[in-house]
Amino acid sequence: MSQLNKEIQYVQNPAFGAYIIWNFVRGYYSNNSSFVPFPLLFVVLPIIFREDLVEQINGTQKASGLRQFSNKFLSTKILKNDVISQVHVSSSNMKNLTLTSIRVSIYASLISLDYENALVFPISTTERKNEPKNILKLGKASEKLGYWCSQLTLHEVSQIMKVRF
Numbered sequence: 001m002s003q004l005n006k007e008i009q010y011v012q013n014p015a016f017g018a019y020i021i022w023n024f025v026r027g028y029y030s031n032n033s034s035f036v037p038f039p040l041l042f043v044v045l046p047i048i049f050r051e052d053l054v055e056q057i058n059g060t061q062k063a064s065g066l067r068q069f070s071n072k073f074l075s076t077k078i079l080k081n082d083v084i085s086q087v088h089v090s091s092s093n094m095k096n097l098t099l100t101s102i103r104v105s106i107y108a109s110l111i112s113l114d115y116e117n118a119l120v121f122p123i124s125t126t127e128r129k130n131e132p133k134n135i136l137k138l139g140k141a142s143e144k145l146g147y148w149c150s151q152l153t154l155h156e157v158s159q160i161m162k163v164r165f
Contacts, residue, residue, distance in 0.1 A: 017101025027146025035119035046090030
């Protein structure tokens, strides 16, 4: 295994993915105590595991929303429209990691799944502050992404992020 593959596995592992997904669910739930549609969880890791996307999430105010975040990639300052269009392919590539991360987060009692309606909700909403700064930064970005998605329908999220559910 090459050094790059080892480093990717250190960062993109199911335990860390569970933490990221839990923060997304917490952020989604923070808006009107809404439960997360299960398919939406598959876009979280491909977005949060990209440094350029996380920088733009952290650089976008929470009140601005997902459209403002997505529109930033069309501006002449950034001009990376292809980054958004790659989220769908990345979601497909990270499907197994996402499923394993969801399994870990359920096993760790971070989230629960309403199987009949395919909805996910947090078991705990208490923010954890003892993790290293870089991990907290990614958790905050995931939480903000969840909040933004809670304000939209699945169809709107699919249009903005150019993904299919």
